[in-house]
Amino acid sequence: MATTAAMQLNSDLMTGVLSASASTTMMKAGTTADGLDQMRMGYNKVPTGTSFDLLNATAAGVDKATKVYICNESTDETYYVTIVIDAKTIGRLYGGDWMFIPWNQDDVTHDLEITATGGTNNITWICFHEGETLTTQDASLGASD
Amino acid sequence: MATTASITLASSIMPNFGGYSKSMTLTEAGTSIDVKETTGYARRKLSATTKVDLVTMANLMVGEDTAGASHKIFIKNIGYNNVIDKSTGVKVFINSVEIGVLYGGDWLMMPIVASDAEDVEVQPLTDDTVVLEWVMFYKGA
Numbered sequence: 306m307a308t309t310a311a312m313q314l315n316s317d318l319m320t321g322v323l324s325a326s327a328s329t330t331m332m333k334a335g336t337t338a339d340g341l342d343q344m345r346m347g348y349n350k351v352p353t354g355t356s357f358d359l360l361n362a363t364a365a366g367v368d369k370a371t372k373v374y375i376c377n378e379s380t381d382e383t384y385y386v387t388i389v390i391d392a393k394t395i396g397r398l399y400g401g402d403w404m405f406i407p408w409n410q411d412d413v414t415h416d417l418e419i420t421a422t423g424g425t426n427n428i429t430w431i432c433f434h435e436g437e438t439l440t441t442q443d444a445s446l447g448a449s450d
Numbered sequence: 451m452a453t454t455a456s457i458t459l460a461s462s463i464m465p466n467f468g469g470y471s472k473s474m475t476l477t478e479a480g481t482s483i484d485v486k487e488t489t490g491y492a493r494r495k496l497s498a499t500t501k502v503d504l505v506t507m508a509n510l511m512v513g514e515d516t517a518g519a520s521h522k523i524f525i526k527n528i529g530y531n532n533v534i535d536k537s538t539g540v541k542v543f544i545n546s547v548e549i550g551v552l553y554g555g556d557w558l559m560m561p562i563v564a565s566d567a568e569d570v571e572v573q574p575l576t577d578d579t580v581v582l583e584w585v586m587f588y589k590g591a
Binding site: 307308309310311312313314315316317318319323325327328329330331332334335336337341342343344368370371372374376382383385388390391393394395396397398399401402403404405406407408409411415429431433 | 452453454455456457458459460461462463464467470472474475476477479480481482485486487488490491520521522524526535536537539541542544545547548549550551552553555556557558559560561562563564575583585587
């Protein structure tokens, strides 16, 4: 059950071409043989102005090896989403930008939030993780509730 | 003068997940103008669990653009002496707020604000020696 993330970076900003590559197999925290085994993904249209929790931190995610990919699929380069983790602004993803990070939900306030600017931004996201268990159905509710 | 980064994700976790790939050109905030400044590619060897600055924003060569905030940083845990240890992790912070842990071989690419005090900090989980490679692309003030 392998999950891999590979990246290729090329730049001719300097007189010598800068090129770097990286590839990792996503493992559970601190292990060498046990790969991440759960994932979620989505595509959202994020209206401008309001802050939304894109991913909610949970106790099950504390000190795990969660990896998150987010891409701003907007085609207008002036549109952007501001990425915030636990009330700390990390940076902006403008139209066409992507990011890939480890995400340690080191407490349950460590939500990953986004706020759109410029117009409705279209966001693709994928979260590779471990440790999530399904919530038991609330027996007090009827089937039609 | 273009700087590009492409990512390819593959996984067998979810049946029928066909993988994902994306390429981006690093530009100045809100424009199609190629980013022009870089720290250059660097290495940092860490051998203690002390939190240290990987990037001190006040030291950037031409100052930093705090308005655009579309700067990008790439960091990779390359292990030590050609040994990549998945159990040796390094926490990454932005101004003391933890982003996550880069275990051996792991990497990140993310936007950063890059204003003063919003330094990128790293802290190994153990005192085992580990080396980080990193590069930052940014728009000067």
